[in-house]
Amino acid sequence: MTHPEKPKVNLPYFDYLLDSLAQKDPIVTQSFGRHVHWGYWSKPSAATLTSDDFALAADCLSQQVCFAGNVSSRQIILDVGCGFGGTLAVINETHSDMTLHGLNLDNRQLQRAKTLVQPKASNTVQFHQGNACALPFPNQVFDRVLAVECIFHFPDRAQFLKEAFRVLKPGGILSLSDFTPKNVIAPLMKITLPKPFDVGFYGHCRVDTPLRRYHAIANQSGFITTIENNITNNTLPTYRYLRKIGIQQKQLHFTALIETLTIELLSRLHLLDYSILAYQRPKH
Numbered sequence: 001m002t003h004p005e006k007p008k009v010n011l012p013y014f015d016y017l018l019d020s021l022a023q024k025d026p027i028v029t030q031s032f033g034r035h036v037h038w039g040y041w042s043k044p045s046a047a048t049l050t051s052d053d054f055a056l057a058a059d060c061l062s063q064q065v066c067f068a069g070n071v072s073s074r075q076i077i078l079d080v081g082c083g084f085g086g087t088l089a090v091i092n093e094t095h096s097d098m099t100l101h102g103l104n105l106d107n108r109q110l111q112r113a114k115t116l117v118q119p120k121a122s123n124t125v126q127f128h129q130g131n132a133c134a135l136p137f138p139n140q141v142f143d144r145v146l147a148v149e150c151i152f153h154f155p156d157r158a159q160f161l162k163e164a165f166r167v168l169k170p171g172g173i174l175s176l177s178d179f180t181p182k183n184v185i186a187p188l189m190k191i192t193l194p195k196p197f198d199v200g201f202y203g204h205c206r207v208d209t210p211l212r213r214y215h216a217i218a219n220q221s222g223f224i225t226t227i228e229n230n231i232t233n234n235t236l237p238t239y240r241y242l243r244k245i246g247i248q249q250k251q252l253h254f255t256a257l258i259e260t261l262t263i264e265l266l267s268r269l270h271l272l273d274y275s276i277l278a279y280q281r282p283k284h
């Protein structure tokens, strides 16, 4: 198998988070010390927007991806783009006899994940540094592959889907969350700004694959589409929460403000959706 060149980690928001965590910033630690993703509120109107409320919503998004992937005890699971290991922590706390693997490009994040996710008695946890588009695992070893809010960073969505298919056992499921633009704005999302403006606060983000195209790419890899949930409304309190904590931060990140407001506006206009998708590798 040929391995594409390992992409470099260029995610300014993680530099900011790791710096704030090193300084023990209490708001950043509580909001993003475990998960680095948007939250899920089953009742968005009941969001209280406290740090505890956001931390619960962040756990809840991981749980939703696990439900969609039918995660259950005695499985071998790979969480790709695992961040600080929050989704594996949730699975470790709620399931037994699990063999858990986390993969990330960024070794700094993995170091934190190793301290945060201590396996329960019957579970095991291992972390691997690597690229989601060239998974360092043999064929057909995992029951589930999870990818929570990270695929838009990967160099090639189709290549990742092929790799996820390859490492899943027959009957195994890939469950993911990702931003999916409506067809009408998808061509605009392909425009990349000239350097140095192409990276911004959130790094390179390829939010250019509408749902139908997503399914087509997954189906070309051999997957069957099993779940398609539009959860945009359940994520919207995140933006009010980010505004609230942004005001409390010492430094104002102008690019973060502009990029987050743009994502919020597109989401509220339902031009950009937040989706949970699950794809199954056929049993035979």
Ligand SMILES: C[S@@+](CC[C@H](N)C(=O)[O-])C[C@H]1O[C@@H](n2cnc3c(N)ncnc32)[C@H](O)[C@@H]1O
Pocket (backbone or CB within 6 Å): 007, 011, 034, 035, 036, 037, 080, 081, 082, 083, 084, 085, 086, 087, 103, 104, 105, 106, 109, 130, 131, 132, 133, 147, 148, 149, 150, 153, 154, 155
């Ligand atoms: C928004 S964070 C989500 C982290 C985690 N899934 C969570 O929900 O807390 C995106 C993650 O994707 C990882 N990532 C980006 N490109 C990657 C790649 N090519 N291979 C593996 N991980 C990658 C980043 O390092 C980061 O941890």
